[in-house]
Amino acid sequence: MDMRQLETLLAVERYGGFAAAAQAVNLTASAVSQQISALERELGADLFDRSRRPPALTAKGAEVVRSARMILQIYTETKASGPGGPVRGTLALGTLRTGADSLLPRTLARMRELYPDLSVRLRIGMAEELMSEVASGQLDAALVADHVAVPSSLRWTEVVREPLVVLTPPGTTDLCLEDLVRNTPYIRYRTQVPLARQIDTEMARLNVAPKQLVSVNTMTAVIGCVHAGLGFAVIPYLTLQDRITASLNWFPFGAPPISRRLGVVQRPSSGRTEVLTSLVSALTEMGRPRDDND
16 A cells, blocks of 8 residues: 555545546546555455446445545655754645635745745635535645634634725715615625625615626626726725725725634644644734735
């Protein structure tokens, strides 16, 4: 048994078949099949039920997958953190899409100053998926919002508290939210994430339904539509630090202003404690409001 076989086993389990796993790990399908067969012979048990399409894990296979995740996690963390030497290896980090636009890139630039030999693999996805991958050891940590249920096996640490703001298109200065709703089309952030649901809930409390002109599923597209003058939108405050918003006006959303919290979710015990502690500190620093001249 070697690490490559265990990595291949996890790839088959994750991608749902030998062919898909082969593409993901840059092997041929026959090579993947040979590695799994060799592992089965060594363990003396079938790991996959090949009578089903795609092959499904047997009970023994599911047990070995759980053990493989633990072994690879320990191996990776031990290899990456030699005593007294520079921190090396790869930090597997997950984030929400809104965190990947500005906050994470600036944070990773700061982390590079502290750990120049550390590589980062960034995974962008939904909060539930990211937390599952942290719990299974596929990710070291993930940046997620507070409006999700964090499993008891993980720890969530707040790093940013940001208000939601109303971003207005050119020519709509000095308008309140009610005036905007009555007179200006609304650009809706439409996706199955807590932020979108939070915005929709608050918008539904208005006495007047907005005229929805465009509905998109990325925050970048939302801001682009506002910048083009198509309508107004509700966005996280940190997004205002992107250059595209420099010529646009904004004001707090809600009375009192509504906020969301972002935090780092991680396993309570990890060989990457030092790096993750630095990550939390860097995210907290980068999440503070910046002056226009910063």
